[in-house]
Amino acid sequence: MTASTIPGTILLIGASRGLGLGLAQRYLERGWRVIATVRTPSAALSALADGAGDRLRIETVDIDRPADVAGLADRLGGTALDVLFVVAGVAHDPGQPATSMSDEAFDQVMHTNALSPLRALERLQGLVPAGGTIAAMTSGLGSVAGNESGGWEAYRASKAALNMLLRSFAVRHAGRGCTVLAVDPGWVRTDMGGPKATLDVETSTAGMADMLEAHRGRGGVAFVDYADREVAW
Numbered sequence: 001m002t003a004s005t006i007p008g009t010i011l012l013i014g015a016s017r018g019l020g021l022g023l024a025q026r027y028l029e030r031g032w033r034v035i036a037t038v039r040t041p042s043a044a045l046s047a048l049a050d051g052a053g054d055r056l057r058i059e060t061v062d063i064d065r066p067a068d069v070a071g072l073a074d075r076l077g078g079t080a081l082d083v084l085f086v087v088a089g090v091a092h093d094p095g096q097p098a099t100s101m102s103d104e105a106f107d108q109v110m111h112t113n114a115l116s117p118l119r120a121l122e123r124l125q126g127l128v129p130a131g132g133t134i135a136a137m138t139s140g141l142g143s144v145a146g147n148e149s150g151g152w153e154a155y156r157a158s159k160a161a162l163n164m165l166l167r168s169f170a171v172r173h174a175g176r177g178c179t180v181l182a183v184d185p186g187w188v189r190t191d192m193g194g195p196k197a198t199l200d201v202e203t204s205t206a207g208m209a210d211m212l213e214a215h216r217g218r219g220g221v222a223f224v225d226y227a228d229r230e231v232a233w
């Protein structure tokens with residue numbers, strides 16, 4: 001594949017396993033240039049380099065460390081991203097009410113799922129030219145209007161906070177001409193989603209890649225799932 005036939009460049013933050021790894025695989029299959037981050041080396045991600053030539057670049061970033069994100073931004077200076085997507089996130093015991101969590105455990109979920117993704121988007125958004133897409137992996141569980149079953153209290157709160165911060169980000173950068181997306185991947189069989197989840201990684205990630213393509217250049221901000229269905233905020 002020559003540079004002129006590469007359809008785009010995507011930066012995936014959090015691609016060591018699960019949905020980030022699956023997205024890296026889908027985009028490489030589709031001929032894209034993929035910049036994928038890990039906290040520690042991922043054999044599964046490194047294995048995707050076979051056959052991808054120089055289209056896969058692996059970087060090391062912990063999104064809770066602003067210096068890591070700043071270092072990445074510096075190393076990528078001059079790179080134009082068609083899609084910037086923060087995928088990383090953490091969960092907790094879904095049955096534990098937020099009120100019985102330790103301060104440290106609650107703060108960690110909020111920090112990693114809400115503040116760190118927004119800080120990363122803010123630091124890296126300059127790499128996305130007008131017409132590009134800036135996305136964060138949220139969850140259907142982050143829908144305030146959709147919470148009729150309870151559970152996952154701190155996780156839900158962290159993803160709802162992420163959604164709100166994303167909308168504020170979209171307002172602040174409205175003049176940039178980018179599309180801002182809060183993405184719900186569905187319930188997927190990963191370490192986080194567990195074996196009873198309804199979707200496999202390939203179905204969710206192929207759907208998300210199609211959905212992102214459909215939203216390319218549309219502008220504005222939206223909360224959408226892997227099948228491009230709108231989710232209530």
Ligand SMILES: NC(=O)c1ccc[n+]([C@@H]2O[C@H](COP(=O)([O-])OP(=O)(O)OC[C@H]3O[C@@H](n4cnc5c(N)ncnc54)[C@H](OP(=O)(O)O)[C@@H]3O)[C@@H](O)[C@H]2O)c1
Binds near residue numbers: 016062063193
């Ligand atoms: N699976 C589902 O059903 C589902 C549903 C809705 C939303 N989501 C969301 O989708 C995203 C991916 O979930 P998943 O199912 O793929 O989960 P997963 O299999 O548990 O993978 C989590 C990923 O996030 C990374 N990560 C966690 N903390 C990080 C940090 N501080 N800095 C950088 N990377 C970090 C992990 O890296 P390490 O390998 O280094 O830990 C790993 O790559 C999350 O945001 C999650 O909330 C998942």
